Amino acid sequence: MNKPTALATVCVLVLAAVGLSGCGDPGEPQVAGPAPSPARARGPVYVSDTMGHPLTRPTGFGLTEFSSVSRLSWRSWGAPKAVATGRLRGMWCLPHCPRNGYPATIELSRLQRRENVSYYTFATVRSAHLPPRDTDDLSAVRLPLPES
Numbered sequence: 552m553n554k555p556t557a558l559a560t561v562c563v564l565v566l567a568a569v570g571l572s573g574c575g576d577p578g579e580p581q582v583a584g585p586a587p588s589p590a591r592a593r594g595p596v597y598v599s600d601t602m603g604h605p606l607t608r609p610t611g612f613g614l615t616e617f618s619s620v621s622r623l624s625w626r627s628w629g630a631p632k633a634v635a636t637g638r639l640r641g642m643w644c645l646p647h648c649p650r651n652g653y654p655a656t657i658e659l660s661r662l663q664r665r666e667n668v669s670y671y672t673f674a675t676v677r678s679a680h681l682p683p684r685d686t687d688d689l690s691a692v693r694l695p696l697p698e699s
Contacts, residue, residue: 596629598659598671599695605670614674614692617642620657633659633671639678639689653680663696670696 597605601613608628611621618641625635638652655678659671676689 594667594669596633596662596669596671598633598674599697601695603695603697605668605697611637614657614676615641615688618676618689620655620676621652623657631660631662639676639681643688644681653678655680659694665697670694672696 595607597607598609598612599605600609601616604612606612608623608625610623611619613619618639620635621638621640623635623637625633627634635657637655637657639655639657640648640652644653655676658675658677659673660675661671661673662669663672672694674689674692674694676692
């Protein structure tokens, strides 16, 4: 073997050894610093009803397949939490539901970004006028997100 070929072979072996040594387990990633605080959403903010329709500050919408909210008056919108008061109705109260439903507070949270807009993905409904068994399913409602 001549000198240039031997030198090239040595260089290839050294580079291979260096490359293989970098393929080991890097260990656990290290995270430092404070957790990011929830930021105000940029762009339009929506909530999807049970049919997947995007709504902005809706006056009412289907919350689950068995309950809906109406006559909503929003105190906040677009922040990490949106809060409204309104009326709650559901299949669970038939046939004894009040005509206009029960007074309730709805809180939307967990903003999820989709391209240039954000969606609330979680809802909590509170009403002092309902028995606890009727509100259990409404204390943690996952809201649909449109397909990306």
